[in-house]
Amino acid sequence: MSELSVEHLLGIKYLKPSDIDLIFKTADHFKEVINRPIKKVPSLRDITIANLFFENSTRTKLSFELAEKRLSADVINFSASQSSVKKGETLIDTVNNILAMKVDIVVMRHASVGAGVFLSKHVDAKIINAGDGTHEHPTQALLDSYSIREKLGDIKGKKIVIVGDILHSRVALSNIFALQLQGAQVKVCGPTTLIPKYISSLGVTVETNLKKALEWCDVANVLRVQHERMDIKYFPSTREYTQLFGINQKILDNLGKKIVIMHPGPINRGVEITSNVADSNESIILNQVENGVAVRMAVIYLLAQQVKR
Amino acid sequence: MSKKTLLNSKDIEIILHRLACQLIENHNDFSNTVLIGLQPRGSFVAKRLAKLLEEEYQIKNLQLGLLDITFYRDDFGRRKAPLAAETNKMDFLVEGKKVVIIDDVLYSGRSVRAALTAMQSYGRPDNIELLVLIDRRFSRHLPIQPDYRGRQVDAINEERVLVTWKETHKKDSVYIEYK
Numbered sequence: 121m122s123e124l125s126v127e128h129l130l131g132i133k134y135l136k137p138s139d140i141d142l143i144f145k146t147a148d149h150f151k152e153v154i155n156r157p158i159k160k161v162p163s164l165r166d167i168t169i170a171n172l173f174f175e176n177s178t179r180t181k182l183s184f185e186l187a188e189k190r191l192s193a194d195v196i197n198f199s200a201s202q203s204s205v206k207k208g209e210t211l212i213d214t215v216n217n218i219l220a221m222k223v224d225i226v227v228m229r230h231a232s233v234g235a236g237v238f239l240s241k242h243v244d245a246k247i248i249n250a251g252d253g254t255h256e257h258p259t260q261a262l263l264d265s266y267s268i269r270e271k272l273g274d275i276k277g278k279k280i281v282i283v284g285d286i287l288h289s290r291v292a293l294s295n296i297f298a299l300q301l302q303g304a305q306v307k308v309c310g311p312t313t314l315i316p317k318y319i320s321s322l323g324v325t326v327e328t329n330l331k332k333a334l335e336w337c338d339v340a341n342v343l344r345v346q347h348e349r350m351d352i353k354y355f356p357s358t359r360e361y362t363q364l365f366g367i368n369q370k371i372l373d374n375l376g377k378k379i380v381i382m383h384p385g386p387i388n389r390g391v392e393i394t395s396n397v398a399d400s401n402e403s404i405i406l407n408q409v410e411n412g413v414a415v416r417m418a419v420i421y422l423l424a425q426q427v428k429r
Numbered sequence: 430m431s432k433k434t435l436l437n438s439k440d441i442e443i444i445l446h447r448l449a450c451q452l453i454e455n456h457n458d459f460s461n462t463v464l465i466g467l468q469p470r471g472s473f474v475a476k477r478l479a480k481l482l483e484e485e486y487q488i489k490n491l492q493l494g495l496l497d498i499t500f501y502r503d504d505f506g507r508r509k510a511p512l513a514a515e516t517n518k519m520d521f522l523v524e525g526k527k528v529v530i531i532d533d534v535l536y537s538g539r540s541v542r543a544a545l546t547a548m549q550s551y552g553r554p555d556n557i558e559l560l561v562l563i564d565r566r567f568s569r570h571l572p573i574q575p576d577y578r579g580r581q582v583d584a585i586n587e588e589r590v591l592v593t594w595k596e597t598h599k600k601d602s603v604y605i606e607y608k
Contacts, residue, residue, distance in 0.1 A: 161500035
């Protein structure tokens with residue numbers, strides 16, 4: 121198998137286990153490439169990629185842009201704050217205008233759930249979802265799994281707990297799909313108000329006691345509280361959240377075993393995770409960032425293979 | 430589909446010995462020379478030659494790299510079935526070195542072109558030579574010729590020249606396949 125079974129990367133739920141294997145195998149090669157003296161390959165010389173970020177992003181946008189440039193693609197960037205979207209243009213019109221400039225792949229982040237799927241039905245380009253509202257963020261889940269695999273060897277049978285604001289997190293949903301596809305057990309942990317009501321229908325277990333959740337797991341993926349998506353109060357105070365769901369060295373020391381700590385960023389130091397835990401040896405947060413470029417190179421490379429020439 | 434054997438394991442052994450001697454003629458003790466096998470199939474030739482040079486001709490500290498050229502090919506997105514990349518093992522830079530690129534069959538010359546581009550990621554070598562086990566004449570798409578050749582073969586485009594190694598196929602042989 122050296123081809124993806126999908127035409128776009130809209131979400132993990134559309135992928136098969138063999139797609140994930142292929143992406144990881146390809147990412148292994150690209151990880152070697154980005155550690156060379158010259159970190160660039162010429163594969164995508166004839167491909168143009170548009171990064172459309174209708175929502176703020178620093179890490180993901182930089183990571184995608186770097187991945188594209190290391191594959192030698194031509195890159196154009198767009199962010200909604202400086203665009204005609206403010207003047208009332210529709211999404212399809214905006215994208216079709218960009219595609220008229222002969223763009224082959226669109227990487228899009230959008231605040232609306234399903235924006236990627238919608239676009240894939242109406243425009244003639246490969247779509248990579250870089251986050252659609254509270255729905256999916258597939259490349260983040262792929263790089264998270266890739267980093268776990270790198271640290272622990274295999275994902276099958278491992279126990280992973282996702283801690284924090286599950287309700288507003290696209291990272292959580294994509295991670296649940298990705299980890300389950302690879303045979304891991306997944307638990308979510310957070311305040312009851314921030315856990316979706318029917319999440320157990322996805323096959324995950326729920327725990328509201330942080331200590332118990334950490335005792336159970338091999339890996340803890342810690343999420344930020346997304347205040348910007350909250351229109352009502354979900355918990356009394358940030359201080360209380362930290363006391364109940366913040367991960368600090370003392371809790372980890374009392375576990376009697378070592379667990380791997382992950383965070384997709386941006387970190388609110390001192391809220392969901394303390395500084396010394398984030399910077400400790402158990403933390404693979406910076407490995408996640410490095411792997412992000414390799415995994416995104418793999419996804420773009422594999423989709424670009426399908427671009428008609 | 431029929432096939433005819435061009436070289437058996439004895440022929441291949443003699444050829445490899447000759448190629449090893451030719452390399453020694455030009456590169457002496459190999460102190461400033463690196464051998465680079467093109468993945469996947471050129472690596473078998475390169476590893477065999479390296480083993481011969483070390484064991485039979487007492488060459489010490491031979492540097493051998495295995496270069497994957499998948500990302501440098503000019504047919505990306507144009508093939509019916511995409512190629513999967515292979516492991517790349519280059520533990521050294523080629524800056525100022527004499528490089529010998531090694532492959533099994535030289536056909537269109539496009540793999541070698543890709544290898545020349547890939548090499549640029551590892552520095553500027555003093556010079557680059559090409560060694561191939563089989564040189565198919567009359568089939569080149571690019572102005573590329575080998576410096577060392579095991580055997581020259583005249584085959585038409587519909588025919589395939591295939592090399593098997595005992596590491597993977599139980600025996601060493603070169604045969605030509607007619608469609």
